[in-house]
Amino acid sequence: MCKVVRFAAAARLRRLSTAIPGPCKVQKRGTDILHDPWFNKDTGFPLTERDRLGLRGLLPPRVISFEHQYDRFMNSYRSLEKNTRGQSDKFVSLSKWRILNRLHDRNEILYYRVLIDNIKEFAPIIYTPTVGLVCENYSGLFRRPRGMYFSAKDKGEMMSMIYNWPSDQVDMIVLTDGSRILGLGDLGVQGIGIPIGKLDMYVAAAGINPRKILPVMLDVGTNNQKLLEDPLYLGVRQPRWEGEAYLSIVDEFMEAVHTRWPKAIVQFEDFQMKWAFETLKRYRERFCMFNDDIQGTAGVALAGLLGTVRSQGRPLSDFLKQKIVVVGAGSAGLGVLSMAVQAVSRMSGGSETAANSQFFLIDKDGLVTTERSNLDPAAVPFAKNPRDLEGLSEGASVIEVVKKVKPHVLLGLSGVGGVFNAEVLKAMRESVSTKPAIFAMSNPTMNAECTAIEAFSHAGENIVFASGSPFENVDLGNGEVGHVNQANNMYLFPGIGLGTLLSGARHITDGMLRAAAECLASYMTDEDVQKGILYPSIDCIRDVTAEVGAAVVHAAVAEKQAEGHGDVGFKELANMSKEETVEYVRGNMWYPEYCPLVHEK
Numbered sequence: 001m002c003k004v005v006r007f008a009a010a011a012r013l014r015r016l017s018t019a020i021p022g023p024c025k026v027q028k029r030g031t032d033i034l035h036d037p038w039f040n041k042d043t044g045f046p047l048t049e050r051d052r053l054g055l056r057g058l059l060p061p062r063v064i065s066f067e068h069q070y071d072r073f074m075n076s077y078r079s080l081e082k083n084t085r086g087q088s089d090k091f092v093s094l095s096k097w098r099i100l101n102r103l104h105d106r107n108e109i110l111y112y113r114v115l116i117d118n119i120k121e122f123a124p125i126i127y128t129p130t131v132g133l134v135c136e137n138y139s140g141l142f143r144r145p146r147g148m149y150f151s152a153k154d155k156g157e158m159m160s161m162i163y164n165w166p167s168d169q170v171d172m173i174v175l176t177d178g179s180r181i182l183g184l185g186d187l188g189v190q191g192i193g194i195p196i197g198k199l200d201m202y203v204a205a206a207g208i209n210p211r212k213i214l215p216v217m218l219d220v221g222t223n224n225q226k227l228l229e230d231p232l233y234l235g236v237r238q239p240r241w242e243g244e245a246y247l248s249i250v251d252e253f254m255e256a257v258h259t260r261w262p263k264a265i266v267q268f269e270d271f272q273m274k275w276a277f278e279t280l281k282r283y284r285e286r287f288c289m290f291n292d293d294i295q296g297t298a299g300v301a302l303a304g305l306l307g308t309v310r311s312q313g314r315p316l317s318d319f320l321k322q323k324i325v326v327v328g329a330g331s332a333g334l335g336v337l338s339m340a341v342q343a344v345s346r347m348s349g350g351s352e353t354a355a356n357s358q359f360f361l362i363d364k365d366g367l368v369t370t371e372r373s374n375l376d377p378a379a380v381p382f383a384k385n386p387r388d389l390e391g392l393s394e395g396a397s398v399i400e401v402v403k404k405v406k407p408h409v410l411l412g413l414s415g416v417g418g419v420f421n422a423e424v425l426k427a428m429r430e431s432v433s434t435k436p437a438i439f440a441m442s443n444p445t446m447n448a449e450c451t452a453i454e455a456f457s458h459a460g461e462n463i464v465f466a467s468g469s470p471f472e473n474v475d476l477g478n479g480e481v482g483h484v485n486q487a488n489n490m491y492l493f494p495g496i497g498l499g500t501l502l503s504g505a506r507h508i509t510d511g512m513l514r515a516a517a518e519c520l521a522s523y524m525t526d527e528d529v530q531k532g533i534l535y536p537s538i539d540c541i542r543d544v545t546a547e548v549g550a551a552v553v554h555a556a557v558a559e560k561q562a563e564g565h566g567d568v569g570f571k572e573l574a575n576m577s578k579e580e581t582v583e584y585v586r587g588n589m590w591y592p593e594y595c596p597l598v599h600e601k
């Protein structure tokens with residue numbers, strides 16, 4: 001359950017008691033307005049507005065209310081569902097994505113209202129997992145551009161190109177180079193679907209004004225041979241730029257963005273590991289940015305790990321005793337480990353070190369130890385010393401490690417579907433935990449380490465289960481339900497972005513990220529957690545984001561990072577109670593409703 005009534009319902013009530021939204025200025029007239037999805041109201045333009053804006057005669061005469069337009073869309077959506085019954089999942093998902101995308105391209109206010117009010121149903125279409133399918137098929141699906149594309153061919157031009165974007169103010173940018181799209185690998189320019197999906201979640205969950213978002217693709221080529229040979233491929237047809245040439249492109253983009261919008265926040269998304277870590281190190285002190293796969297994922301996973309301790313009825317301090325096996329030593333797995341190790345270190349007064357602690361790291365070559373030749377520097381802190389291992393050695397397989405360690409938690413961020421096979425899951429029955437936890441966090445659905453049904457049927461009914469992509473709850477056949485949690489960074493990145501924006505911080509610190517994770521960890525009640533419900537329902541995402549955003553603002557104030565936003569300065573932020581900060585954040589969330597349009601020359 002959400003802590004407050006569903007946000008949409010609350011906003012609707014608020015609207016009833018408040019005046020009509022203020023006017024919006026528009027520099028266009030006539031058909032130019034109808035073709036601009038930001039201003040277009042379709043048949044919803046009142047007659048007086050049609051007169052003012054030169055729209056008379058350009059629309060059928062009847063004026064349709066917003067509510068009626070909303071219902072008409074939902075009816076078409078339901079008809080589509082009926083008409084596609086029996087078709088392949090892929091066909092159905094893409095059909096649903098198309099109808100939503102078409103609405104976006106026509107009428108953004110209606111699109112975002114439909115999305116916010118039906119977020120549980122539509123998130124899997126506009127975000128994970130369908131967004132993966134959209135990226136794979138992007139060149140064929142492409143109709144209209146969304147966002148900006150900076151390519152290797154634009155070197156030297158970015159400082160002026162950035163002014164081609166029509167909006168004066170941009171608050172939130174999601175940037176990808178398409179090199180590691182979900183678990184699907186290098187999809188080149190087709191990866192633009194990910195920034196678009198993430199930013200739709202920013203609008204839906206954090207209420208960032210869609211006029212102030214910017215999805216960006218940095219196209220430095222692709223190493224995906226199939227795409228390079230595809231005549232329909234829309235990206236630059238060359239192998240990826242590497243080394244200094246690559247970094248100089250990202251540098252130029254970051255400089256250009258911050259010249260035009262000095263306080264814009266840039267979320268790095270789905271970069272291959274080497275560039276994910278390198279760019280985070282390179283920019284985090286210079287710009288307001290974070291890497292969602294490393295830092296957002298870490299916070300969501302840490303919240304889940306703390307939840308598993310509570311689900312066992314143990315105090316949080318027992319986190320120090322939990323044995324946790326992480327499968328996948330990429331940007332996400334290493335991000336999770338480093339945040340978890342920091343938490344352990346804080347709890348134990350700094351006495352724990354990563355390598356001899358309770359964590360075990362496995363990559364494609366098995367258990368990671370100090371004996372590994374060419375050990376990735378980022379993995380060094382988590383490599384086990386073979387002397388500390390009894391009965392396990394360098395490169396031990398997942399099944400060998402699980403059998404030997406009997407972990408409390410088995411967490412997958414490998415990008416490989418089925419790695420938690422029946423044998424591995426059955427071995428989790430021997431876990432030392434009363435509630436063994438299985439986190440199959442890789443995306444999209446086909447890349448999950450196991451499905452929910454596999455987890456409950458092989459590992460037992462007393463497990464806690466979480467996955468990165470959504471799965472249905474599992475009917476355990478005895479009147480009980482195996483609860484499926486969605487451990488996805490969508491529970492944190494919107495709050496990290498919104499909290500940073502409203503605090504006016506110039507950097508996103510570890511303290512702000514920790515506050516976000518701790519806030520999510522404490523969101524659920526003990527009663528829910530003991531039933532195995534570690535994360536809130538996605539229906540509550542605006543409420544969660546308000547709380548997470550407030551926690552980020554508080555941390556930014558405490559660390560003297562906050563400079564304030566708009567009329568609200570550091571002092572006002574510092575004087576707000578926790579509840580007032582949550583209300584402040586909630587009150588700054590944009591909500592889609594038609595505003596009266598006023599023509600301005």
Ligand SMILES: NC(=O)c1ccc[n+]([C@@H]2O[C@H](COP(=O)([O-])OP(=O)(O)OC[C@H]3O[C@@H](n4cnc5c(N)ncnc54)[C@H](O)[C@@H]3O)[C@@H](O)[C@H]2O)c1
Pocket residue numbers: 180181182183184272273292293297300327328329330331332333362363364365366413414415416419441442443444447467468469487488489490
């Ligand atoms: N749920 C979430 O919120 C979330 C967040 C971030 C990433 N992810 C998912 O996590 C996955 C990995 O992302 P990443 O950025 O870390 O990727 P990455 O490519 O940087 O790392 C993948 C890691 O998995 C390891 N691996 C590959 N095959 C393996 C196997 N058979 N057994 C064990 N390990 C194996 C690789 O050695 C590598 O260490 C992706 O599917 C991504 O979608 C999920």
Ligand SMILES: O=C(O)C[C@H](O)C(=O)O
Pocket residue numbers: 128181182183270292293442443468488489490
């Ligand atoms: O995009 C998601 O659903 C989560 C995460 O950022 C990922 O890369 O898988």
Ligand SMILES: [Mg+2]
Pocket residue numbers: 182269270292293
């Ligand atoms: Mg990602």
